[in-house]
Amino acid sequence: MLDSLRDASDASLVVAIGRWRQEALAEAFRRHAGAVFALARRVLGDAAPAEEIVQEVFLRLWNQPDKFDPDRGSLRSFLLAQAHGRAVDALRSEAARKRREDTEARMTATAAYDIEHEVMDLAMADRMKEAMAALPTDERRAIELAYYGGHTYRQVAVLLDQPEGTIKSRIRAGLGRLRDRLVSEGVGLGWQES
Amino acid sequence: MTHAEIQRLLGAYALDAVDGDEAEAVELHLRDCPRCRAEVNDHREVAALLAHAGTAAPAELWTRIASSLEEPPPGFQLARVTEVRPRRAVSVRVVAALSVAAAIVVGVLGVKVVQDGNRLDELGRPRPSQQLLAAANAALVDSAARRVTLLSPDKQLSVNAVLLPDGTGYLVTNNLPPAAAGDVYQLWALVGTSKISAGVLGARPSLVAFKVDAGVGALAISRERAPGSAGGPGELVAVGELRPQPA
Numbered sequence: 001m002l003d004s005l006r007d008a009s010d011a012s013l014v015v016a017i018g019r020w021r022q023e024a025l026a027e028a029f030r031r032h033a034g035a036v037f038a039l040a041r042r043v044l045g046d047a048a049p050a051e052e053i054v055q056e057v058f059l060r061l062w063n064q065p066d067k068f069d070p071d072r073g074s075l076r077s078f079l080l081a082q083a084h085g086r087a088v089d090a091l092r093s094e095a096a097r098k099r100r101e102d103t104e105a106r107m108t109a110t111a112a113y114d115i116e117h118e119v120m121d122l123a124m125a126d127r128m129k130e131a132m133a134a135l136p137t138d139e140r141r142a143i144e145l146a147y148y149g150g151h152t153y154r155q156v157a158v159l160l161d162q163p164e165g166t167i168k169s170r171i172r173a174g175l176g177r178l179r180d181r182l183v184s185e186g187v188g189l190g191w192q193e194s
Numbered sequence: 195m196t197h198a199e200i201q202r203l204l205g206a207y208a209l210d211a212v213d214g215d216e217a218e219a220v221e222l223h224l225r226d227c228p229r230c231r232a233e234v235n236d237h238r239e240v241a242a243l244l245a246h247a248g249t250a251a252p253a254e255l256w257t258r259i260a261s262s263l264e265e266p267p268p269g270f271q272l273a274r275v276t277e278v279r280p281r282r283a284v285s286v287r288v289v290a291a292l293s294v295a296a297a298i299v300v301g302v303l304g305v306k307v308v309q310d311g312n313r314l315d316e317l318g319r320p321r322p323s324q325q326l327l328a329a330a331n332a333a334l335v336d337s338a339a340r341r342v343t344l345l346s347p348d349k350q351l352s353v354n355a356v357l358l359p360d361g362t363g364y365l366v367t368n369n370l371p372p373a374a375a376g377d378v379y380q381l382w383a384l385v386g387t388s389k390i391s392a393g394v395l396g397a398r399p400s401l402v403a404f405k406v407d408a409g410v411g412a413l414a415i416s417r418e419r420a421p422g423s424a425g426g427p428g429e430l431v432a433v434g435e436l437r438p439q440p441a
Contacts, residue, residue, distance in 0.1 A: 019386035037251035037252070051255055066426070080242045153212060156211065175241070179236055179240050
C-alpha cells in the first residue's frame, strides 16, 4: 500500500486523504512538509512558529481535502500559499507590536533576505537561484522583500524608496520573467514527485 | 478598481503582499475573471519554486500531526426544510420517469451527470430517452446494485436511487416539489470527508443518471441558487447513506 502511494500523483493522494487514509497524508507530508517548513521559517525567522504553521496546514489538508483543486495548480503551491499567508499574518500582527524598534531590525532582516546566500542543495533550487539572479536587481529585491520578508508592496515601496505603483509592476513583471525563463528551460511549473 | 488596476496588483496579491481591502477587491474580481485567476495561479507556482529548499521538516512534527488527527468522518449535516412545502407525493415509476434538465461537472473526481434530452412533457418536465430508461431499469434489477433512499429530516420528502458497483447511479423516483424560482436542486456525493457535486438536477428533477466515485458513502440533495454551487452544498433537502458495497 505504501509503495503504491509513493507512486501516486498528488491529486490521487488528496483523494485518498479524503477517504481518511492517514498514510496518504504521511506521504504528502514526506513530499512537501520540508518546503512548507523552510518557507515558514524563512518568513518568520524562527523554527517554533514555523512548525506550528506546518501543523496547521497539514491538519487543514486532512480536514478539508476538498479545498485543493488540482485544476488550479500543484499541491505544493497550494500548501505553500497557505503557509505563506499564515506566516505573513503572524509576522504582521507581530510587526504591529514591535513597530517602534522596527528600523534597525528591518535593516538586518533585509540583508538576510538575499537568496544568493541561501544554502540550497537541489538542482531546482540552483535553477531558481540562477533565474532570480538573472532578474533585474530592482525586480529581484521587490520579490524577495515581499515573499521572504512578508512585506506588503506598500512597505516594500517605503523600504526601497520607490513609488508604490513601481513596486507593484516590478513584482508582477519579475514573476512573469521567472515564469518565462523556467518554461523556456522546460521546467514544469507544477511540482512533480521524482 | 478597474480590470487594469487589478491586473497590476496580481503579482503582489499572489505573494500575500497587498493589504486587506485591496486583497478583498482582488478576490472579488477573481471570482469572475478566469484570465486573472490563471495569472495568480501561475505566480503562485513560481513562488512555490522560490520556496524550494530541499530540506526536511523536523521528524517529530509528523508525530505531532498524526497524534492530533481526528478519525471519525463527519457526515452530512441535515438542514431544516421548512421552506419546502409538503406536497402530495408524486409517484413516478421509472417507465414514466423523466429526465434531467441540465447538468454541470464539478469536483475533483471528474464526477458528472449524464445529460439527456430536454424535451418537455405535459408536466413541464423533460422526458428521458429510451436509452436512459433502459439503463435505469437494468440497474434496478441488477443484483449487484445498491439501493438508497434519500430522506428529508421529517421523512416527507424522499428520493430513491440505485447505484451500480462502477459508480454509475440513477435517481429513479422522487417527490421533491419544484424548486422556487431561481433555485435548483443539486446532487452531492460524500466520499471520505469530501462533499463532491455529482451534478445540478434543475428545478424539477426526474430520472437522472450520474457517476460518482465507487467509494461514495452517502448521497445528498441540496437546494442552491441557479446555476448551482461550485463550492460546498448549501441547504440539504434530503440525505441517504449507502451501505458498504457487497464483497
